[in-house]
Structure formats: C-alpha cells, structure tokens
Amino acid sequence: MSDTVKFHFDVDGSDFSSAGEASVTVKKKLRQLGYPPEVIRRVSIAMYEGEINMVIHANGGTADVEASDDEIVIILSDKGPGIPNVELAMQAGYSTAKDHIRNLGFGAGMGFPNMKKYTDEMRIDTVVGQGTTITMKVRF
Amino acid sequence: MTVNALCDLLDAKVLCGETDKPFLGVYAGDFLSRAMSRVEYDCIWVTIMANVNVVAVATLTEPAAIVLAEDVVLQEDALKAAQENGLTVLSSPLSAYEICVAISQLTEESGE
Numbered sequence A: 001m002s003d004t005v006k007f008h009f010d011v012d013g014s015d016f017s018s019a020g021e022a023s024v025t026v027k028k029k030l031r032q033l034g035y036p037p038e039v040i041r042r043v044s045i046a047m048y049e050g051e052i053n054m055v056i057h058a059n060g061g062t063a064d065v066e067a068s069d070d071e072i073v074i075i076l077s078d079k080g081p082g083i084p085n086v087e088l089a090m091q092a093g094y095s096t097a098k099d100h101i102r103n104l105g106f107g108a109g110m111g112f113p114n115m116k117k118y119t120d121e122m123r124i125d126t127v128v129g130q131g132t133t134i135t136m137k138v139r140f
Numbered sequence B: 001m002t003v004n005a006l007c008d009l010l011d012a013k014v015l016c017g018e019t020d021k022p023f024l025g026v027y028a029g030d031f032l033s034r035a036m037s038r039v040e041y042d043c044i045w046v047t048i049m050a051n052v053n054v055v056a057v058a059t060l061t062e063p064a065a066i067v068l069a070e071d072v073v074l075q076e077d078a079l080k081a082a083q084e085n086g087l088t089v090l091s092s093p094l095s096a097y098e099i100c101v102a103i104s105q106l107t108e109e110s111g112e
C-alpha cells in the first residue's frame, strides 16, 4: 500500500435511493486494498454522512478520496446553499431536514457529530449561496 | 446464538440472505445517522424503516441481520439492493420492544 490510491465520484442530488453509493464503493475498494476493519468503519461512517448531506441539503456534489499508507483523506464538495451557522449545524440534534426527508430516516442531526467523532481532522469551508467543502482525515 | 434461532423465536420470515450465522448484541432504532454509529459488526439491527437507505447503512455497518418489526417488509428496490449486497433481512410480526425482550430472554437462558 505504498502508493496513494485516488477515487472520484459525482454524487447525484436528485436521487435519494442511490444516496450512499459512493461510500459503499469506497468501502469495498478499501477492503480489497487490505485496510484494517476499524479504519474502514471510520471512513465509511464519515463519508456516508457527508455524502448524504450533499444529497439532502445541497442537491449533490463531488466526492474525492485519497488513500495512502497512514491516512485517508475525504473531500466532499458541493455548490449548494452553504451553511449560515456552522457552530449550530455541528450541534448534536440540530437539523433543518423537512418532513419528507425525515420520513426516510434522515434528520436526527447526528451527521456532523458522527463525522467529527470518527475522523482525526475535519474542516468545513462554506459560503452561503455558493457551496460547501468538507475535508476529513482518518489517520492510523 | 444464531440468526436461525431468531426466526423461530420471533416468528420471522426470511426476506433474504443467510441465517446460519452467529450474532452478538442488538441495536434498535430508526434514525439512520444514529444507526450508522451504533450498529456494530455482526449485531442485530431492529428497525421499522424499510427503504434503500437502510440497506446502504447496513452495507456499510454489516450487522448479522436486519430484523424488521411489525410485519414491515422491504420495499422492492430495497430488497434487490439487500440481495446484491449479501445482507440478511427478517420480518417479524412483533414490535421492536417485543423483539428486544425476546432476544434478551433467549440470550440469558443460553447463558451468552
């Protein structure tokens, strides 16, 4: 595993039913590459939450993953509405998800708390009206 | 304790997947981002959600089986996705509470 392996995905924002596909693909690839189960679990959780957020809050975006010897970097970028109050959005239980989204099982307001908990580094760059880029690192 | 034993115990139908395998622990809940961090590898996930998003979460977390409560069955696209990803899904007439109690009693009896 000495070379960095890169993955790129376009995440469709119009289809809730395929949401999570990029994360599932990354999980399967990381397993093939022999990464430890605990690392795969952390990456899966963090990436899934970020991917779903792009679908339900930002009409889709792109996901890039770079896997190397000692860390996995996940970059999720969208051109959605941006996040007006990041501190508030980070709070456990805070969600702006509408009823039809909640009926699918989303909207507990635990996505960001999960991303923070399962990664070693998380950075949110967001501009209201322009979009959001989330960079997460899982080290091992 | 195996998933097979649960089918009898919970009067459950097998919607898809292997049942001849052990499990350890139970998580009951329907919010996906809570399940995402609480469903452990090889546990039983009890829920009443039955859409493709549940299948995605289970594909990432790998419970031994999903047990759908109150006779809920997987939506058609979700069943297809569950089969493709090798998940085990059961459907029981019992409520989530009753399912948890039954598993707890069985676990105690068998001393696990």
Ligand SMILES: Nc1ncnc2c1ncn2[C@@H]1O[C@H](COP(=O)(O)OP(=O)(O)OP(=O)(O)O)[C@@H](O)[C@H]1O
Binding pocket: A049, A053, A054, A057, A058, A078, A080, A081, A082, A083, A089, A090, A094, A095, A096, A097, A105, A106, A107, A108, A109, A110, A111, A112, A113, A132, B032, B033, B034
């Ligand atoms: N990519 C994004 N673009 C715009 N707003 C976002 C984005 N991601 C998150 N948010 C905002 O931050 C809030 C909190 O996000 P978080 O993932 O923690 O919870 P949620 O998505 O509402 O529910 P859950 O993740 O538990 O299903 C969201 O409700 C939304 O208002």
Ligand SMILES: [Mg+2]
Binding pocket: A049, A052, A053, A107, A110, A111, A112, B033
């Ligand atoms: Mg979320």
